[in-house]
Every structure is written in C-alpha cells, then in structure tokens.
Amino acid sequence: MNKTNIVLEKGRCPHCRLNLCDGEIINIWAKLLDGVTVPVQLSTTVGDYTVKSESPIHDQEKLTILCPYCGCSLHKEEEGVINQNKCELVDVKIVGDSYGKYTLEFLSDMGQQGTILKKNGIEVYHKGKDYERAFGEVHANNETDKMYTDIRG
Ligand SMILES: [Zn+2]
Numbered sequence: 164m165n166k167t168n169i170v171l172e173k174g175r176c177p178h179c180r181l182n183l184c185d186g187e188i189i190n191i192w193a194k195l196l197d198g199v200t201v202p203v204q205l206s207t208t209v210g211d212y213t214v215k216s217e218s219p220i221h222d223q224e225k226l227t228i229l230c231p232y233c234g235c236s237l238h239k240e241e242e243g244v245i246n247q248n249k250c251e252l253v254d255v256k257i258v259g260d261s262y263g264k265y266t267l268e269f270l271s272d273m274g275q276q277g278t279i280l281k282k283n284g285i286e287v288y289h290k291g292k293d294y295e296r297a298f299g300e301v302h303a304n305n306e307t308d309k310m311y312t313d314i315r316g
Contacts, residue, residue: 174252179233210290222274
C-alpha cells in the first residue's frame with residue numbers, strides 16, 4: 164500500500180469543540196492509575212502510535228483521556244455507558260481533504276493500537292493491530308481504502 168498517510172489537520176473535543184491538533188501533535192491529558200493527570204502528545208498521523216509524555220506511562224496502563232482545555236473525558240459514550248477503552252475526536256479534518264466532519268475513534272490504553280475514521284457514523288478507514296479486538300467487524304484494508312478513496316473523490 165503506497166497511499167499517502169492520513170494525517171489530522173484538526174480534531175475537536177466533543178464537549179468544548181476546541182481543536183486539539185497542533186502541527187504534528189494531538190494534545191491530550193491522561194489521568195493515570197494513581198490519579199495524577201499528565202499532558203500527553205499523540206501523533207496526528209493515523210497509525211503512528213508514538214506517545215510522548217514527560218511522565219512514564221506503562222504499557223497497557225488503563226488511562227482516562229481528558230481534553231486539556233475543558234477537562235472533560237474524551238471517552239466515547241455508547242448507549243449511555245462510557246467506554247473505558249475508546250476515545251473520540253469530532254469534526255476531524257484530514258490534510259488534503261476538504262471534508263471537515265469526520266469522527267476519529269482510538270484506543271485509550273497505552274500499547275493498544277486501533278484507530279477508526281468515520282464519516283456520518285460509517286467507517287471509512289482503519290489502522291492498527293488491535294483494531295479487530297477493539298472495534299469488532301473488520302473490513303479488508305483495500306475495501307476501506309476504496310471507501311475512503313471514493314469519499315475523497
Ligand atoms: Zn474540551
């Protein structure tokens with residue numbers, strides 16, 4: 164697959180709607196098991212699971228991901244229940260793509276790799292080795308690539 168990377172230009176908190184992307188990083192806060200909240204930087208490149216933080220974050224550590232601006236949880240609410248494993252950004256804009264209303268869902272546990280990009284609730288792209296465990300139904304990559312290409316036009 165020699166398609167160019169999918170890179171976020173903007174991704175907003177579902178609560179305060181502020182953009183958490185700044186250049187090549189996504190700024191979030193992570194509340195660790197001991198209750199301490201630390202700033203964390205994620206990559207805006209979908210599928211790059213590099214995590215940067217001044218505090219050590221252990222692999223598989225259960226984190227609560229928060230918006231650095233309003234302090235609200237970025238965890239996804241599904242049928243009235245907060246999903247401890249999944250987070251989301253809304254009104255996502257992809258570099259080189261004029262549509263600005265994608266939703267990006269990603270796993271909150273460090274070391275877990277799964278990301279899904281949705282348009283109007285429908286998956287258009289996914290990445291990550293833990294994708295299947297996280298999101299269940301799996302489309303072939305070329306299939307979602309095609310959907311994504313169709314949408315990009
Ligand atoms: Zn917010």
